Amino acid sequence: MKIVAVANQKGGVGKTTVAMQLAAHLSRTFRMLVVDVDPQGSTTWWAQNMAAHIPFDFADDHDPGVLTRLRELDDLYDLVVVDTPGSLEDTRTLEAVLDAADYVIVPVVPEPMAIDPTLRTVTRLIEPRGLPYRVLLNRVDGRIPGQYQQWQTVLQDSFGLLTFQSYLRQYLIHAHAPMLGRLVTNLADTRRTEGSIADITRVGFELTSHLQSGLHSRW
Ligand SMILES: Nc1ncnc2c1ncn2[C@@H]1O[C@H](COP(=O)(O)OP(=O)(O)O)[C@@H](O)[C@H]1O
């Protein structure tokens, strides 16, 4: 079992979106648990809107103590994804998650204001724990030529961050998904949805290749 934290002290960068959509995609191959430790409970709200369609197990627990017991679930799950709160002030819950994690996905949006909190998260909380991580560019605007390359260069070369090669583009489908109870696994595969599904699929492949050792597929 691997525990993957989705973390960035900056709010609104896509932590909840990445945790839920990636978990849905990976639930096709792995036994998945999603844990929501964010007191705002966005993931929990989303899960409630899913009715019976949620393709993974879900735990809503704001007591960081639960994290130390996650390893007891080793036989039940291949992968645990933990959605975390985004705050620069209260880092207690986030630190408890990182103490338990094997790997961190750090979503970021291509906006200058997002850089400083992202750097702080990586240099103060993730790197000192020796945790493997990758920054994941989210809300890339497909209409802006070169935006992805430019931001990859900034993140890697200017700030020395490790990044996913894959990225998520901005789609209305992602913005509406929590309210409508949608995940990539219950979206009709049409011309309107194919981009968002393809993006999540690519990130899923890249993540599993990073985690490969020790991960056992059900099949
Ligand atoms: N790729 C995307 N395309 C469109 N909207 C997005 C995308 N990623 C996130 N959003 C929207 O941006 C807002 C913040 O995302 P969220 O996942 O809640 O971030 P966080 O959990 O980091 O606060 C939400 O309204 C969400 O629906």
Ligand SMILES: [Mg+2]
């Ligand atoms: Mg969130």
